[in-house]
Amino acid sequence: MIHIRNLRKSYGDNHVLHGIDLDVRPGEFLVMLGLSGAGKSTLLRCINGLNRPDGGTLEVGGMDLMQRHSRRELSRQVAMVFQHHNLVPRLSVRKNVLTGRLGQVGTLASVLQFFRQGDLALAEQCLERVGLAHKAGARTEALSGGQMQRVGIARALAQQPQVILADEPVASLDPKTARSVLQYLREATREMGIAVVCNLHQVEYAREFGDRIVGLAQGRMVFDGKPADLDDTALDAIYHHAPPGAGLAAANAARSTLLPGSWLPVSVATPVGGA
Ligand SMILES: Nc1ncnc2c1ncn2[C@@H]1O[C@H](COP(=O)(O)OP(=O)(O)OP(=O)(O)O)[C@@H](O)[C@H]1O
Ligand SMILES: [Mg+2]
DSSP states (O other), X not given: OEXXXXXXXXXXXXXXXXXXEEEEOTTOEEXXXXXXXXXXXXXXXXXXXXXXXXXXXXXXXXXXXXSOOOXXXXXXXXXXXXXXXXXXXXXXXXXXXXXXXXTTSOHHHHHTTOOOHHHHXXXXXXXXXXXXXXXXXXXXXXXXXXXXXXXXXXXXXXXXXXXXXXXXXXXXXXXXXXXXXXXXXXXXXXXXTOEEEEEOSOHHHHHXXXXXXXXXETTEEEEEEOGGGOOHHHHHHHHTOOOTTOOXXXXXXXXXXXXXXXXXXXXXXXXXXXX
């Protein structure tokens, strides 16, 4: 579904991603952890085509994102869920979800906001999946923060994408609401076979909801494993010890000697030089 090899990205002389290797399967809920500035959003922005990587390979649903594509083409593959949901407050919930279809309808239809009956039915189904079918006609600004985030998820589902990227989707929510939002996101995407990459700052949510967790430190993957493997040493690698030069090639070489899904402490990786 997502296939990334040796992905590199710099902003000027700020080398942010130093050679990321990552595969994500259909229906997999992958949580990405890392300190602020580790490069999590930069990686998501590469996967949704907003950032142009400097090198490596990047494929989503068979589409080669190292080549240029139209937003319309990309929106058939990748949907985003944002921290601040990016909904239009004065539109109805239904219309906000329907905007997820704009990439699929023709240009004229999208300008006139003309949707087919099938799109309307799909929007209702997506709202049902997030438990908000009864709010379809409500003005979006009248919803709570958690409900708005669920509308954001419904809008992403309405794109019928292969992949959903969620950048800190619950950062502004209380813990109970946050859990409920993550639950809806996980269940809907699992049932629909959509791969999810979800950036989080809360380790406990990562453990609870992730099928798999990856840790990014200074633009390098320093952990890739199951929630049960995320122990103190792994957390240390993600949040404290991320020496420049502990490259992924070395990490992969070392990981190949470990069981699949086991984590790799950075300290066992041989430094391979900086970016
Ligand atoms: N558009 C940009 N132009 C220049 N530098 C950028 C841009 N976006 C991000 N950066 C830089 O890239 C680095 C990684 O930023 P990024 O936003 O990917 O981190 P992050 O892991 O998502 O952090 P956070 O947890 O705070 O969201 C930072 O040094 C940041 O300043
Ligand atoms: Mg970020």
